[in-house]
Amino acid sequence: MIRILANDGIDPDAQMLLEEAGYEVDTQKVAQDNLLKVLPQYDVIIVRSATKVRRELIDACPNLKVIARGGVGLDNIDVEYAQSKGIEVMNTPAASSQSVAELAFAHMFTLARFLHQANRAMPVKGGTAFKDLKNAYSSGLQLRGKTLGIIGFGRIGQEVARIGLALGMNVLPVDLVVEEASIDIHLYHTEDISLSVKLKSADWEEALTKSDFITMHVPFTGGQPLIGEAEIARMKQGVFLINTARGGAIDEEALLKGLESGKVAGAGLDVFDFEPTPRPELLQHDRVSLSPHIGAATNEAQANIGLELADKILAFFGDDQ
Ligand code: NAD
Numbered sequence: 001m002i003r004i005l006a007n008d009g010i011d012p013d014a015q016m017l018l019e020e021a022g023y024e025v026d027t028q029k030v031a032q033d034n035l036l037k038v039l040p041q042y043d044v045i046i047v048r049s050a051t052k053v054r055r056e057l058i059d060a061c062p063n064l065k066v067i068a069r070g071g072v073g074l075d076n077i078d079v080e081y082a083q084s085k086g087i088e089v090m091n092t093p094a095a096s097s098q099s100v101a102e103l104a105f106a107h108m109f110t111l112a113r114f115l116h117q118a119n120r121a122m123p124v125k126g127g128t129a130f131k132d133l134k135n136a137y138s139s140g141l142q143l144r145g146k147t148l149g150i151i152g153f154g155r156i157g158q159e160v161a162r163i164g165l166a167l168g169m170n171v172l173p174v175d176l177v178v179e180e181a182s183i184d185i186h187l188y189h190t191e192d193i194s195l196s197v198k199l200k201s202a203d204w205e206e207a208l209t210k211s212d213f214i215t216m217h218v219p220f221t222g223g224q225p226l227i228g229e230a231e232i233a234r235m236k237q238g239v240f241l242i243n244t245a246r247g248g249a250i251d252e253e254a255l256l257k258g259l260e261s262g263k264v265a266g267a268g269l270d271v272f273d274f275e276p277t278p279r280p281e282l283l284q285h286d287r288v289s290l291s292p293h294i295g296a297a298t299n300e301a302q303a304n305i306g307l308e309l310a311d312k313i314l315a316f317f318g319d320d321q
Helices: 012-020 032-041 055-059 079-084 097-112 115-125 127-136 155-167 204-210 229-234 252-261 299-317
Strands: 003-006 024-026 044-047 066-069 088-091 147-151 170-174 180-186 194-200 213-216 239-243 264-269 288-290
Touching (some): 003 032, 012 024, 012 299, 055 079, 066 299, 079 088, 088 299, 097 155, 097 239, 097 264, 097 288, 115 288, 147 155, 147 204, 155 170, 155 180, 155 194, 252 264
Parallel strands (some): 003 024, 066 088, 147 170, 213 239, 239 264, 264 288
Antiparallel strands (some): 180 194
8 A cells, every 4th residue: 555644744635546556654643753754655746835755764764765845945865865766756736826826916916915014003002093094094005007027937937927917017027937828817707708818928138227116936945046136126116026935035134224225115925035934024024015925825726736746646656556
């Protein structure tokens, strides 16, 4: 029997699918330090971003056949080392794109209408300050007609472009590889009316200098941040920056300076340099809208992730249980 340890949880439907196929699925979380003892009894480990599967753990598990990552980034797994040992490494790159894209817009709408500030101030200041707060938050912006720079025009970047186009934004995607993509907009109430737009990638300089909102959707595994002081200096006065990609894609020191000088009007951050203890100056900044790395954390994305992984695991082992 194939034994699976789903150490960072698994969607119940996906668990059922695997169990119905005769696999054993354990969902009790094993602490990182205990995995060396426990994981050798399993054929498959399913993780999200919390559990690390490093060389030492891989060496301790000669029977491990599959490392399955629910989500996109594989930075918590020594992928090449695992593959050199004949272990299959799988992930679910597309399952959460829509959820991440929607979170990027949640931050944009929040910043545009001061919701992050209103949510902090109203419970504290109460009814007495209602009028003052109304005045303070009365210079909001509409997204329609604004220019949206999308850094990284891959799966998530294209979902962001779709929402941006549907909102009436001027969308300027930038990518190292993707030169053009077909963006399909389907209307909910009819299958007959849908719109397909061929959107060409823009020039980096154009996106940097013309955008009102700039949102990051590139992989980042260390090294130079894509957005640092020099890049922020070339942006429009009052730009909004959104990062739902990875901490480090935007230089946080440069971002703080930009916020202080007013060059950056606001930032929406789901990812941080020092997770799980981000810089207090960012957490406490009144022009930063925050979320604790929840880009893929919707019920729909989790279900998609679980089912996609279950399908891949079933396909890998075939009937050989
Ligand atoms: P993807 O691979 O489909 O797209 C990334 C794109 O970025 C590619 O087209 C690539 O060519 C481009 N790119 C790489 N380096 C670039 C650079 N320097 N300049 C311009 N373009 C560059 O990946 P995706 O599925 O769209 O995911 C993007 C990132 O989102 C992931 O790598 C991950 O870090 C992040 N992510 C975050 C969450 C979250 O919970 N916040 C969830 C899922 C993914």
